[in-house]
Amino acid sequence: MGIVITVTSGKGGVGKSTTLANLAVGMADEGKRVVAIDFDIGLRNLDMLLGLENRIVYNVIDVMEEKCNLSQALINDKHSKNLYFLPASQTNDKNILDKEKVKELLEVLKKEFDVILLDSPAGIEGGFEHAIAYADRALIVSTPDVSSVRDADRVIGIIDAKSEKAQKGEEVDKHVIINRLKPELVERGDMLNTDDVLNILALPLIGVVPDCDKVISSTNMGEPIIRDDKAESGEAYRRISKRILGEEVDYLDLSVKKGFFKRIFS
């Protein structure tokens, strides 16, 4: 039986879909059968990050409205036979998601896949609630800046209130991913550090992804950075993928490397 993991953030533009795309590839590479679902109805995104935009025929709403079979809508990744993708619909109707149908779809997918990754829309509107309602786990992505952390805090409260698990008295397993950390700025005292963010959000960490220019070119090409062996951010995503699957992995050393003299006189 697969588990449902929702990737969410509160604030938009913090790298939520990029994170999801990378973790989807990462867990598929670890041998898990993974399906990534774009739940950001109306604003399709994940397809381009995975480089699968040209293969879309049907979308997640078509499946739920039984306009097609699940197998017709699922798109297999270019590189991994373990990874499938279910695109968002581009309808303008924000209220098109039906809670019961979401549940039905997830139940079917749980039988076929080990991991079901849901890309939640930013904000706290309807689509977000659907993405969180049936989550077993939630990964909250935040960059180390005040507005992102503030919105993440808000979203954490809503996960606790709105998820089916929480309503049954169980708890959704929640972890923080800190994205786009710039070690030089942290060192200088010009960016919140990992401990600051974790103290404020009062949740455990599952990974820190350093800010990395290579992510932009990898996004341009529709090849998640995790497939780049040399990128530090790719390595961070590989480690997070393993941690999600229960493996204990060391954290990347993100301290700024500098010489003795520079350390004293800086």
Next chain:
Amino acid sequence: MSLFSGLFGKKETSASIARDRLKLVLAHERASNALPYMDEMKSEIMEVIKKYTQVKDIHINSQSNQNIDVLEMEIILK
């Protein structure tokens, strides 16, 4: 942190200002958003009380000490 700022006490950095601002704003927001079920619960309690007596309003306050959360309810009768 360099040797000099280390010697002469903690310099206020923009990150520490960010941390303090966040803590302040979140302390405030958490208090007001802590119970998203509040409105619904209030109206349901109201319905129950109406079965027995006439009620004008209900005030529910939440308080948390270090390890207990308390809901305080005041029922104002007509």
